[in-house]
Amino acid sequence: MQRKVILLSLAVILCLSASGNAKTNVDIVWDMQNTFNELFAEFNAELSSNFALELGVSTEGHMESGAGQTFAVSKLGLSYQNSWLKVFAGALPPQFNRAAGIEVHEVLLPDSSPSVPILGYTLEFGPVTYTKLQGDISRKVGFRRLGVHYLRWEPLPYLALGFGEAVVFSQPFPGDIYYYTVPILPYYLAKYLPGINTSIDNTIFYGDGRLTLPRLALYGALLINEFPMGPTETNPKLYAITLGLTSGKLIGGWDLSLEFSRVSDQAYSNARPENLFTYDDESLGHRLGDDLTACDIWLSGYLPKLDAEAKFGVYYQKLGNTDVAPWIGAQDPVPPEKTYGIKLGLVKPFEKLQLSFDLELGYQTNEDHVLDQAGYHSRAVIKGSWRLP
Numbered sequence: 001m002q003r004k005v006i007l008l009s010l011a012v013i014l015c016l017s018a019s020g021n022a023k024t025n026v027d028i029v030w031d032m033q034n035t036f037n038e039l040f041a042e043f044n045a046e047l048s049s050n051f052a053l054e055l056g057v058s059t060e061g062h063m064e065s066g067a068g069q070t071f072a073v074s075k076l077g078l079s080y081q082n083s084w085l086k087v088f089a090g091a092l093p094p095q096f097n098r099a100a101g102i103e104v105h106e107v108l109l110p111d112s113s114p115s116v117p118i119l120g121y122t123l124e125f126g127p128v129t130y131t132k133l134q135g136d137i138s139r140k141v142g143f144r145r146l147g148v149h150y151l152r153w154e155p156l157p158y159l160a161l162g163f164g165e166a167v168v169f170s171q172p173f174p175g176d177i178y179y180y181t182v183p184i185l186p187y188y189l190a191k192y193l194p195g196i197n198t199s200i201d202n203t204i205f206y207g208d209g210r211l212t213l214p215r216l217a218l219y220g221a222l223l224i225n226e227f228p229m230g231p232t233e234t235n236p237k238l239y240a241i242t243l244g245l246t247s248g249k250l251i252g253g254w255d256l257s258l259e260f261s262r263v264s265d266q267a268y269s270n271a272r273p274e275n276l277f278t279y280d281d282e283s284l285g286h287r288l289g290d291d292l293t294a295c296d297i298w299l300s301g302y303l304p305k306l307d308a309e310a311k312f313g314v315y316y317q318k319l320g321n322t323d324v325a326p327w328i329g330a331q332d333p334v335p336p337e338k339t340y341g342i343k344l345g346l347v348k349p350f351e352k353l354q355l356s357f358d359l360e361l362g363y364q365t366n367e368d369h370v371l372d373q374a375g376y377h378s379r380a381v382i383k384g385s386w387r388l389p
Contacts, residue, residue, distance in 0.1 A: 026386040033379040035062050042075060052079050054092065075115045086122040091115045096131040096150045099162035100208035100219040104296050105261035105286065107223045107240035108166060108206050112287045114279050123183065127154040134180040137279045144274055145169045147180055147187050164206040170274035171200040202275035217246045225267060238267045240286060254301035265291040268324045278324050289322030298343060309347040316340055334369040339377050354385045
């Protein structure tokens with residue numbers, strides 16, 4: 001049945017493209033991580049000057065497993081857009097136009113976030129863009145809602161700033177429709193209204209920014225859980241931060257980039273399981289979960305002989321208990337898994353096609369959190385992007 005749905009979806013998109021009534025972007029991604037394979041096909045079809053359709057299908061499984069592959073429609077959504085308003089709905093990743101433009105370690109709702117039933121809008125007025133969305137993440141429990149709003153402000157051509165808030169509600173409450181729909185209204189205010197249980201939510205505050213200078217760009221993002229972290233507080237330090245820089249034409253005409261990220265243990269957690277920042281046990285924060293430290297350094301530049309963009313670099317990654325779990329009954333500390341590796345990438349453009357290849361190879365200590373056990377990490381991603389017709 002799932003395969004029939006996927007084939008039918010592909011046929012619809014191809015018919016739209018062939019008819020000439022739609023401009024369609026097609027992305028096909030093959031992600032191979034150790035023995036685990038994921039294949040994605042995503043489509044963006046402009047049905048008219050105002051309406052667009054998003055569709056994604058996927059298959060995944062282990063190469064050496066006899067269980068076979070699983071198939072799914074991973075994304076299906078419709079949007080309407082004019083000069084100042086965009087309204088979107090469907091099964092979509094909860095995304096918004098960020099200020100920082102983080103390359104590797106986004107700490108809240110990265111591009112790899114799972115699709116959820118979602119409804120939202122974006123308002124755009126000159127240098128200000130505002131997005132508000134509501135998602136249903138109650139697959140395994142009776143009621144769970146995700147609320148996100150984010151304001152992006154570009155006061156100067158070289159400076160972009162963003163301010164946002166994300167919340168998981170585990171119960172409905174009086175007036176919740178206003179918090180899900182009214183622009184700017186902070187979710188955190190709901191805690192101070194009479195008759196509302198203050199333990200039904202988990203709130204996160206988020207800010208990011210980018211400063212672009214003639215030969216240097218600085219960017220970063222900071223996420224803080226609602227619980228106070230002052231010197232006199234006994235609460236755990238729940239935060240996530242990413243800092244990065246890119247220096248243009250620094251080494252032999254190549255750009256040098258550096259990115260550091262730290263996510264504290266339980267940064268996306270809560271005392272109640274229904275208030276976790278997860279969907280189907282998958283983190284809605286950093287793609288790897290919490291309790292991690294990572295650093296990436298790479299060079300990127302143009303290769304005239306190949307007419308291609310290339311990059312190569314090194315990375316370090318330290319993972320603790322990355323599962324987003326409740327504070328009560330959380331797992332005991334484990335030996336941190338550390339990875340030391342290299343990264344290679346190549347992007348080759350054609351007239352209506354772009355091909356890219358990314359490779360990660362790493363040596364691991366305390367592999368799978370087993371003390372003194374060594375291992376290896378490998379990941380290869382092949383991507384093709386078409387513009388049709």
